[in-house]
Amino acid sequence: MTSTPIVRLENVRKQYGKVVSLKNVTLEIGSNEIVGLIGDNGAGKSTLIKVLTGVEQPSSGTIYVRGQKIDAASYSVKEAHKLKIETVYQDSSLGEKQPLWRNFFVGRPLTNRFGFIDVKAEKKIANQIMRSTIGFRGVGIDVDTPVSRLSGGERQGVAIGRAMHFDSDLIVLDEPTVALALKEVNKVLDFIRSIKAGGRSCIYIEHNIHHVHEVCDRLVVLDRGEIALDAPTSSLTYTELTDFLMSLHKPAVAS
Amino acid sequence: MSAGAHVTPTRSNPVASFFKIEGTATALVFVVLIVVFMLTAPRAFLGYRVYMSFMASVPPPLIIALGLTLVATAGEMDLSFPSVVAFASYVFAFLFQQYDMTWLALLAALLTGTAMGFVNGLVVTKLGIPSMIATLAMMFLWGGLLTVVSNGLTVAIPAIDGTLIQSIMVGRVGGIVPMQMIWAIGISIFVWQLLNRHRFGENILFIGDSLKVAKVVGIQIDREKIKLFTLMGFLSALAGVFLTVETTTYFNQQGQGYLLTVIAAVFIGGTSIFGGSGKVVGTVFASLIVAVIEAGLVASGVQGFWTRFFIGLVFIISVVMNTAIEDPDKVPLIKSVRSRLRQ
Numbered sequence: 001m002t003s004t005p006i007v008r009l010e011n012v013r014k015q016y017g018k019v020v021s022l023k024n025v026t027l028e029i030g031s032n033e034i035v036g037l038i039g040d041n042g043a044g045k046s047t048l049i050k051v052l053t054g055v056e057q058p059s060s061g062t063i064y065v066r067g068q069k070i071d072a073a074s075y076s077v078k079e080a081h082k083l084k085i086e087t088v089y090q091d092s093s094l095g096e097k098q099p100l101w102r103n104f105f106v107g108r109p110l111t112n113r114f115g116f117i118d119v120k121a122e123k124k125i126a127n128q129i130m131r132s133t134i135g136f137r138g139v140g141i142d143v144d145t146p147v148s149r150l151s152g153g154e155r156q157g158v159a160i161g162r163a164m165h166f167d168s169d170l171i172v173l174d175e176p177t178v179a180l181a182l183k184e185v186n187k188v189l190d191f192i193r194s195i196k197a198g199g200r201s202c203i204y205i206e207h208n209i210h211h212v213h214e215v216c217d218r219l220v221v222l223d224r225g226e227i228a229l230d231a232p233t234s235s236l237t238y239t240e241l242t243d244f245l246m247s248l249h250k251p252a253v254a255s
Numbered sequence: 256m257s258a259g260a261h262v263t264p265t266r267s268n269p270v271a272s273f274f275k276i277e278g279t280a281t282a283l284v285f286v287v288l289i290v291v292f293m294l295t296a297p298r299a300f301l302g303y304r305v306y307m308s309f310m311a312s313v314p315p316p317l318i319i320a321l322g323l324t325l326v327a328t329a330g331e332m333d334l335s336f337p338s339v340v341a342f343a344s345y346v347f348a349f350l351f352q353q354y355d356m357t358w359l360a361l362l363a364a365l366l367t368g369t370a371m372g373f374v375n376g377l378v379v380t381k382l383g384i385p386s387m388i389a390t391l392a393m394m395f396l397w398g399g400l401l402t403v404v405s406n407g408l409t410v411a412i413p414a415i416d417g418t419l420i421q422s423i424m425v426g427r428v429g430g431i432v433p434m435q436m437i438w439a440i441g442i443s444i445f446v447w448q449l450l451n452r453h454r455f456g457e458n459i460l461f462i463g464d465s466l467k468v469a470k471v472v473g474i475q476i477d478r479e480k481i482k483l484f485t486l487m488g489f490l491s492a493l494a495g496v497f498l499t500v501e502t503t504t505y506f507n508q509q510g511q512g513y514l515l516t517v518i519a520a521v522f523i524g525g526t527s528i529f530g531g532s533g534k535v536v537g538t539v540f541a542s543l544i545v546a547v548i549e550a551g552l553v554a555s556g557v558q559g560f561w562t563r564f565f566i567g568l569v570f571i572i573s574v575v576m577n578t579a580i581e582d583p584d585k586v587p588l589i590k591s592v593r594s595r596l597r598q
Contacts, residue, residue, distance in 0.1 A: 055471060077473035091470055095464040097531040106461055107472035113455045 003191045005030045006170050006201055007052060007085070012061030014047050014108035022058070023225040029170060029203060034196050035062065035215035036233070037205045039247070043222040047204050049172055052203075053087045074086075088159040090197040091177040098234050101126040101143040104162050114213035129161045153184030162192055171195055172203045177211060189215055209245065212239045230240040264305060264432035268361045278536025281524050284573055285540045288547050296554035305430060305554070309546050311501060314439035314515050315340075315494040317542040319522040321446040322490035324538045326386075327521050328450065329483055330463035330530025335375055335390040336491040340510030343368040343492030348410035348505035357420040364562070365492050372395055372488015376481035386484075402507065410505040425501045435497050442490075447535040459483060465529025516545045519570055525577035537577070544569060 005028040014022040021044045029035055039045045050056040054064070054076045062225060065083045080087075087093070094103045101119070104126045110118045126143045147155060155177045163171045173192065175186045184211040192215050195202045206212045210239035212219065213233060219241065236244070273459035274280055276487045319336050326333045343364040350360035375393050379386045381587040415421050426434045458479045470478055491510075499505050522528060523544060524537025548569060549562050575586055584590045 027516050077471065081473060087471065093468065093471060095461045095468050095531065097464050097527075098460055102457060106457060107474060109457060111454050116448070116452050117454060117457065119452065216288070 005064075006066060008067075009052065010062045010064070011049075012048075012051060012058045012063070014044075014051055014056065014059050014250070021225055022051070024226075025061075025222075025227055027227065029201055031169070031201055031215045032196060032199050034192060034202045034215060036202060036212035036219045037203055037222065038209065038219065039222035042224075044225045045222055046174070048222065049087065049174060049205065052080075053077065053085055053093055053172060055087075064174060077107070081166070084167065084169040085172070086163040086166060086170070086171040088156065088163055088169040088174065088176060090178050093159040093162075094155055096148045097146055099146055100130070100141075100158060101142045103147055103158060104129060104165065108166075124251070125165070129165050130158075140250065151184075152179050153181065153187060156180070156184075156188055160188075167207060168200065170201045170203065172205075174205050175207060176204075177206065177208065187210070210238065221245065221248070258532055262331075271580075272396070277541055278525070279533055280535040280576045280580055281456060281534075281540040281544070281573060284333065284523075284576070285547065287546050288544060288551065288569075289407050292547065292551035292555060296551060296556070297491060299554035301552065305550060307433065309540050309543065309550070310436035311425070311433040312370050313364050313542055313546045314348065314433075314435040315498040315501075316440050316517050316545075317369055317539065318442055318490050318497065318522075319513060320517045320538045320542050321443060321515070322378050323517060323521045324489040324524070324535055325446065325450060325456075326483060327526045327528065328456075328530060328533030329459045329480065330466075331386040331480065331483070332380070333386065333390045333487050334514070335371075335393035335397060335482065336487065337492040337510040338394045338401065339368050339488055339512050340498070340513065341505075341507070342371060342397055342401045342496035343495035343508045344499040344505045345405050345410065347496045347499050349405075351415060352410055353410050357552065360421065361496055364496050365489060368495065369485055369489040370493020372485040372491070375488060376484030379484060380477040380480050389516065401453040403506065408456050409507065411595065412503050412505070415500060415503055421500055433501075441537060442493075452533055455479065455482065457512070460531060460533070462553050463527075463532070465531070516566070517542075519566060520545050523570055523573040525569050525573070534577075541573070545575075556559065 004006045007027075007029045009025055012025045012027075013020070025044075025048060027048075036107050037045055037048070037182065047056070051058045053140045057072050057075065061066065061072075063072065065085070081170075084246065095106065098106070101123045102215070105117075105122050110121050110125075112118065115163055130141075130143065141154070150158065160171075160173075160176070173188075176188050180188065189211060192202055192204055196217075204212060204216060213236075218226060218232050219236065221244070227243060259335065269430070289300065313577045319340065321337070323333060327394055337598045346367045347364035350356040350363055356363070371393075375390055378384060378389045379395060382389070384392075422434070424434060428434060428437065440490075450459065457473045458469070461472065461474055462479060464478055466476065495510060495529050498509065520541040521538055522541075524539070524541035525534035526532065543564060548565050552562050552565060553559060583593065
């Protein structure tokens with residue numbers, strides 16, 4: 001991590017009305033590292049990701065991407081895409097009623113200068129991504145299949161394949177293994193490893209601590225809007241990690 | 256057992272895949288209706304005149320329905336279009352009558368409707384009022400404003416007979432085919448392309464599918480919605496001018512009668528009320544269906560009161576058909592019948 005970090009958040013705060021979701025977060029994501037983001041429901045994980053990927057603007061604080069300060073007001077999902085930051089949300093990355101090929105390209109379709117979509121080219125590339133990048137062999141699934149007919153694992157595959165295709169430097173995975181069968185979970189974990197092998201970085205948000213400990217280089221624990229821990233995975237055993245997470249709850253009970 | 260096995264497989268069934276083609280179910284209903292009316296009212300429906308009159312009267316509501324199909328695809332609604340139709344009609348008729356304007360009057364009418372649509376879009380997005388309510392309010396607002404401006408008067412423009420604009424917009428090709436039908440078909444093709452092949456259409460599809468997803472993939476939701484309502488205003492105004500040039504009159508209630516039939520046409524055509532799916536071809540046939548029912552029942556000697564009853568009946572049948580084609584289990588009755596057959 002000698003090079004400039006891909007993303008650096010400095011003293012980022014986000015509140016919705018009176019509710020403070022992020023208190024004072026400073027966090028770096030270096031190049032070619034997998035960072036596990038852990039925290040309870042409501043700890044601020046989703047908010048952190050939304051701020052990082054331009055879905056929401058921070059209430060205060062600064063974001064740097066590759067050392068460059070980002071103008072928070074104009075930072076949007078489109079900007080994040082241009083800066084090669086891509087997000088795979090657990091349940092809201094794909095349009096259910098839309099065919100797969102549209103889902104691969106939505107937001108940045110291949111168009112002529114009048115804005116008309118080159119459907120043939122999109123379908124061809126979508127087919128390639130499905131076959132080679134994510135290795136789809138699902139029976140009866142092709143680029144015209146609507147997302148509503150896919151299984152949970154297949155949906156993650158599509159979203160992940162899309163992120164790969166657009167050659168992102170940082171891929172954010174928001175609980176990709178929720179509601180997946182064990183076999184499909186392993187596929188997702190393999191993908192996370194392949195992100196690193198491909199020289200890219202990944203933020204992996206997960207409830208299952210075991211998965212996080214298995215694949216991540218670094219662990220970040222969020223607790224009630226603040227960073228409670230930021231340490232290399234090698235410095236903690238799995239048991240130490242769970243003990244630490246349990247200890248977070250004690251003060252809350254005492255007070 | 257054998258009955259159950261007979262019902263379930265649909266994947267490679269040629270009949271099923273035929274109905275997967277956009278608009279085929281609606282087209283079938285249309286053809287059935289025509290055949291029925293050929294039997295019950297042969298004098299009218301075996302001649303060509305009744306079809307000529309359809310082609311003259313269907314284009315205005317069809318053009319509005321095309322716009323509304325896009326609006327519904329985005330999961331929105333526009334109830335203000337009758338007032339936009341009336342306002343644009345008035346602007347056109349007034350400018351033609353008072354200042355002898357033809358193309359300029361058309362341009363002014365279209366600009367008026369477009370501006371009204373733009374305002375509708377602002378009210379929906381910037382004030383955050385659900386479009387069903389916002390556009391209902393705008394229907395009153397625009398309609399009231401029009402009555403004030405026009406004093407509720409009727410504007411007759413018989414002088415438009417024989418002008419170039421009349422023959423281009425509503426002339427009869429070869430003395431038979433009304434020009435407005437050709438325009439309407441052209442606009443239908445354009446709207447189909449816009450929805451299914453243009454990035455604007457794709458954005459609309461995803462907005463209607465899920466606002467969350469649309470936001471996450473970087474679609475500028477408000478901007479696209481404003482564009483959408485603006486386009487709806489433009490198409491409503493265009494429909495209004497077609498209507499005015501065809502009938503050579505503007506009257507105060509112009510366009511009011513379209514409200515329910517246009518909405519019916521959009522959903523008879525298979526567009527989803529929940530958004531995310533729009534069927535332009537379906538809308539075209541459904542607009543014809545609504546007109547055919549009205550004319551067909553009267554020609555068959557059924558009392559006029561029955562028209563609405565039958566529109567309602569066809570409405571329900573079509574919507575159920577469209578849902579069943581997409582997924583038979585979405586219709587609870589079919590689902591329970593199928594599960595009983597399987598036992």
